[in-house]
Amino acid sequence: MRTWLHRQTFxxxxxxxxxxxxxxVFFYGSILWTGYMxxxxxxxxxxxxFAGFDQYIRLFTNQxxxxxxxxxxxxxxxxxxxxxxxxxxxxxxxxRRIRAESLFRTIFLYPLAVSLIVTGLSWRWVLxxxxxxxxxxxxxxxxxxxxxxxxxxxxxxxxxxxxxIWHSAGLIMVIILAGLRGVDDDLWKxxxxxxxxxxxxxxxxxxxxxxPVVTSCVVLLMSDVIRGYxxxxxxxxxxxxxxxxMPAKFAVDYYFARVNLGLASAASISMLVxxxxxxxxxxxxxxxxxx
Amino acid sequence: xxRSPPFERPVFGPRAARFGLYAFLxxxxxxxxLPLLLVISNSLKPMEEIRQGNLLAFPVKPTFDAWVxxxxxxxxxxxCGGVRPGLWNSVKITVPAVVISTLAGALNGYALAQWKSxxxxxxxxxxxxxxxxxxxxxxxxxxxxxxxxxxxxxxCGIILVHVVYGLPYTTLLFRNFYxxxxxxxxxAARMEGASFFRTFRSVILPLSTNILVVVxxxxxxxxxxxYLLGLIFAGNDNxxxxxxxxxIVNNARGxxxxxxxxxxxxxxxxxxxxxxxxxxxxxxxxxxxxxVKG
Amino acid sequence: MxxxxxxxxxxxxxxxxVLDSVDMEIAPGEFIVILGPSGCxxxxxxxxxxxxxxxxxxxxxxxxxxxxxLEPSQRGLAMVFQSYALFPAMTVRRNLSFGMEVxxxxxxxxxQKVDWVAKLLQIEALLDRKPSQLSGGQRQRxxxxxALVRSSSxxxxxxxxxxxxxxLRAETRVELKQLHETLKSTMIYVTHDQIEAMTMAxxxxxxxxxxxxQFAHPQSIYEKPASLFVAGFVGSPxxxxxxxxxxxxxxxxxxxxxxxxxxxxxxxPSAGEAVLGIRCEDIGIVEPGSPDSIPAQLAFTELLGADAxxxxxxxxxRMSVRLGVDAARSMAKEVGxxxxxxxxxxxxxxxxxxx
Numbered sequence: 001m002r003t004w005l006h007r008q009t010f011x012x013x014x015x016x017x018x019x020x021x022x023x024x025v026f027f028y029g030s031i032l033w034t035g036y037m038x039x040x041x042x043x044x045x046x047x048x049x050f051a052g053f054d055q056y057i058r059l060f061t062n063q064x065x066x067x068x069x070x071x072x073x074x075x076x077x078x079x080x081x082x083x084x085x086x087x088x089x090x091x092x093x094x095x096r097r098i099r100a101e102s103l104f105r106t107i108f109l110y111p112l113a114v115s116l117i118v119t120g121l122s123w124r125w126v127l128x129x130x131x132x133x134x135x136x137x138x139x140x141x142x143x144x145x146x147x148x149x150x151x152x153x154x155x156x157x158x159x160x161x162x163x164x165i166w167h168s169a170g171l172i173m174v175i176i177l178a179g180l181r182g183v184d185d186d187l188w189k190x191x192x193x194x195x196x197x198x199x200x201x202x203x204x205x206x207x208x209x210x211x212p213v214v215t216s217c218v219v220l221l222m223s224d225v226i227r228g229y230x231x232x233x234x235x236x237x238x239x240x241x242x243x244x245x246m247p248a249k250f251a252v253d254y255y256f257a258r259v260n261l262g263l264a265s266a267a268s269i270s271m272l273v274x275x276x277x278x279x280x281x282x283x284x285x286x287x288x289x290x291x
Numbered sequence: 292x293x294r295s296p297p298f299e300r301p302v303f304g305p306r307a308a309r310f311g312l313y314a315f316l317x318x319x320x321x322x323x324x325l326p327l328l329l330v331i332s333n334s335l336k337p338m339e340e341i342r343q344g345n346l347l348a349f350p351v352k353p354t355f356d357a358w359v360x361x362x363x364x365x366x367x368x369x370x371c372g373g374v375r376p377g378l379w380n381s382v383k384i385t386v387p388a389v390v391i392s393t394l395a396g397a398l399n400g401y402a403l404a405q406w407k408s409x410x411x412x413x414x415x416x417x418x419x420x421x422x423x424x425x426x427x428x429x430x431x432x433x434x435x436x437x438x439x440x441x442x443x444x445x446x447c448g449i450i451l452v453h454v455v456y457g458l459p460y461t462t463l464l465f466r467n468f469y470x471x472x473x474x475x476x477x478x479a480a481r482m483e484g485a486s487f488f489r490t491f492r493s494v495i496l497p498l499s500t501n502i503l504v505v506v507x508x509x510x511x512x513x514x515x516x517x518y519l520l521g522l523i524f525a526g527n528d529n530x531x532x533x534x535x536x537x538x539i540v541n542n543a544r545g546x547x548x549x550x551x552x553x554x555x556x557x558x559x560x561x562x563x564x565x566x567x568x569x570x571x572x573x574x575x576x577x578x579x580x581x582x583v584k585g
Numbered sequence: 586m587x588x589x590x591x592x593x594x595x596x597x598x599x600x601x602x603v604l605d606s607v608d609m610e611i612a613p614g615e616f617i618v619i620l621g622p623s624g625c626x627x628x629x630x631x632x633x634x635x636x637x638x639x640x641x642x643x644x645x646x647x648x649x650x651x652x653x654x655l656e657p658s659q660r661g662l663a664m665v666f667q668s669y670a671l672f673p674a675m676t677v678r679r680n681l682s683f684g685m686e687v688x689x690x691x692x693x694x695x696x697q698k699v700d701w702v703a704k705l706l707q708i709e710a711l712l713d714r715k716p717s718q719l720s721g722g723q724r725q726r727x728x729x730x731x732a733l734v735r736s737s738s739x740x741x742x743x744x745x746x747x748x749x750x751x752x753l754r755a756e757t758r759v760e761l762k763q764l765h766e767t768l769k770s771t772m773i774y775v776t777h778d779q780i781e782a783m784t785m786a787x788x789x790x791x792x793x794x795x796x797x798x799q800f801a802h803p804q805s806i807y808e809k810p811a812s813l814f815v816a817g818f819v820g821s822p823x824x825x826x827x828x829x830x831x832x833x834x835x836x837x838x839x840x841x842x843x844x845x846x847x848x849x850x851x852x853x854p855s856a857g858e859a860v861l862g863i864r865c866e867d868i869g870i871v872e873p874g875s876p877d878s879i880p881a882q883l884a885f886t887e888l889l890g891a892d893a894x895x896x897x898x899x900x901x902x903r904m905s906v907r908l909g910v911d912a913a914r915s916m917a918k919e920v921g922x923x924x925x926x927x928x929x930x931x932x933x934x935x936x937x938x939x940x
Contacts, residue, residue, distance in 0.1 A: 004543045009473070013406060014487075015398055015399060015400075015401075015402035016399070016403060016406050016414075017485070018412055019395075019399040019402070019403075019458070019462065022420060022455060022458065023421055023458070023459060023712060025436075026429065026433065026436070026455045026456075027424060027429060027459070028417070028421075028426070030429035030431075030432035030433055030436075031424065031428050031429060033432035033435075034428050034429065034430075034431060035431055070616045073767075086319075089315075090316075091317060093312055093315060095318055096312065098312070098313070098316065102571075104320060105575070106318055106568070106571070107320045107323050107324060107573075108319065108320070108323055109567075109575065109578075110327075110564065110567055111323060112512075112567075112578070113512055113560075113566065113567035113574070114516075114560050114563065115515070115517075115518065115559065115560065116516065116518070117516070117517030117518050117531055117536060117537060117559070118533075118536070118556045118559055118560045119326075121536070121552070121556050122326035122327070122329070122330050122542060122556060123326055124330055125329070125330065125333075125346070125552075125553065126325065126326050126346070127328075131341075131346055131549065132346055133346070133411070134839050135346070145395065146297045147577065166322070166323065166326070166373075167607070169323075170323070171578060172425070174575055174578050175578065178677070184668050184670060186666035186667060186668045186669070186670035186743075187668075187670040187672075187673075188568065189632070189635075189664070189666060189670065190635060190664070190670035190671075190731075192636075192658065192666050192670075193635065193637070193657050193658060193662070193663070194658060194683065194684035194735075195408070195656065195657070195658025195659070195684070195687060196684070196687050196689065197687070200687060202351050204672075204674075204683070205672045205673070205674070205683075208673065208674030208675070209672070209673030209674050211674065216368075223422070223423045226423075226425050227425050227426065228504050229519055230518045230519065230533075230801075231519075232342040232520075233515075233518065233537065234537060235313070241315075243338045248426075248427055249423060251425075251427040251430075252427060252430070252519065252523075254433055255427075255430060256523065257814060259618070261431060264427075264431070265431065267427070268425065268427035268428040269428060270372065271425045271427055271428065272424060272425055272427075272428040275423055275424070275425060276420070279420070279423055283416060283419065283420060286416070286419070287412065287416050287449075
């Protein structure tokens, strides 16, 4: 090893070491630090006295945190399923030799270039019960029309789903479409030779064959869900009440506004553990594939 | 082997199905365009028309007054300078952060692609996991690290944060690209006695124009649209546009003039939209490349 | 067993003529190989027969029924693809049965047929694996199996062996031939590999630029190529070609030298510019200066194991001659070459057709 290092003038290893050092310190070092803090009594200022799992107990008896988690599950499931379904449908149709394909694609994809802040604000205005759609339809004479999900504590979470799908469906469309375009011509020929109807071809042959693509879509969307902060801030600020609070917002609030470092750290670590649990199967298969 | 005309994918046969297909596409297009059109059209209305409350109506007397206000005199809190300072801040932050994270990602990606080791896969996995770590689990220690160097809430600090947080992503994108570049090219350069950095600069970088553009676009969109990191790390003098925008909208005086808010939102979205419309294919390619992370 | 008639098929694509009035009559149970270089239109022709590609004009008639307007699945054909095109997420068993399942075949029949094919191709052990867990050769078998379960009387092959390594290719070639003998179905097989064509076909159709240059038994394609293209394309090493002219009195003139063509069985006797083609094994080595011989200088020899090739400079051309290994080792520098004109070929320089 030593001689090898000395012999080389061609040294990718230095770069690798520097890079890995940065990742290790900023990412994994930070995580360990946060993890440690979550086990302390830190509030306003860090306090490095070990306090066991107190913060986690406090966290998981905190009504707001529990609501946040529930909200994340509701939002996550609807958002992932909705975006996947909508994006896949769009990609299948876009693969059908439609006219003006690139125009449609441009329209479906542009939300991705728009920040989640602007996305959230725009949908907040569109869905605003007074000035938005509801007011509009009522103004046209349908006085009893009600679409006040944005201000309805039971439904506000669905408005986040709508905005989320709006933002990401194009992404899924593009990824799935790239997968569809990569399908071997011979496979389509075989499908025609066997006389397999189109819907069965997609459901039973094409999509099952694209499982890695679909999986990476799900992974992408999942990380959106767990990190989801901007959209909530722009659209509902967690309200009405705490109806749309999310774990990511909970953690940031407790770090910077309510300054309870220990609790915020516990929340962050819980989010991290959750994402690792959700992603573990994916990483495991990725890792095995590469070995 | 044989060159033949491209095989034509089966089409929806019946005319009705074809009609349904287009109906679906048009409704979808309307869904995607609705918020943008609505916000733009209302940002062009004077206040009297806004008060009439019809969001979908086209502006009768289009005016850029709201845009002018949003640009230079809307209040973000105590000061009323519009989004103009925010735009400049965003440019100041985004440009160096994009350049540094892209080039550093290219160098790292190449190094990782070249690096043959039993542990290379493990490290790649750790880097990949890094992509999915919620920022929250790193925020506070990052604040502490930056503070100890006096960089917290400074211009350099926010750039550093964007570069470091973006590095795993750009590195992975480049690594995936460079793994596909024939190894013979690097070996040939090595046979000529070129050093690693020399090979990278003179041989590999010139091959990488496309991927550089792709990654730079992705990073530009990501950093420009960032809210959380800007909010925490930029400091009051460098707040990016997204933060300024929410401040304007959430300002007590702001809620009285939705047209100004909408104009500010449109102005904030314009740079990335321009990049999107100009870069078309690159953007799409970048997304497809970025999706298959790993 | 079914007959296939290909009648005046034309197709152009983006201003390029891909198929130029292709005619072929295929008898029931024949093994037909369509042979040609890349871009000659052979795969397109196969796709047109299958119904996967439309043609601009012409008819495909199977057993006296015009199927030109029918969907591929209704033509009663089976097809094996170059990239195998197995259904990726399905087990081998499901790959074999899926088509029948969609067509509503009774379960018992499906099971019976899958068993039959699995036994025939010896893939019983693979039935519960996914395509990704199979080797190239195994995928190949499954692809053939999927075609066979359709019990079609006609089976189409689109370069099915080109993704296999050389050894496996040779083995599969033999097996396919045996399979044809067992099943006796009509097979149409597209390839660019002349060994496959020579070994498997009852008849070979050599295609070039969208036309069928020659459609005949492989041996007669080798011995009596119908055109200059076939002469150059079939056979390794390629046929030796000498440009010259026929004087109409039984002599072929190359520069100042004259070669007697009286032994050549002309089908279309003519005079004028012509090309003489002669296989490397139809040239004899004689003492320099012997009668009816042409002086030549040895350039180099290649030992091929069983025999050898001698390369000679003769009449301004480099010509190959098949030699015994011993003869090749002791070959003199200056020799005379004697052509066996009874086995030679003459082509018109103008039409490039056989004379």
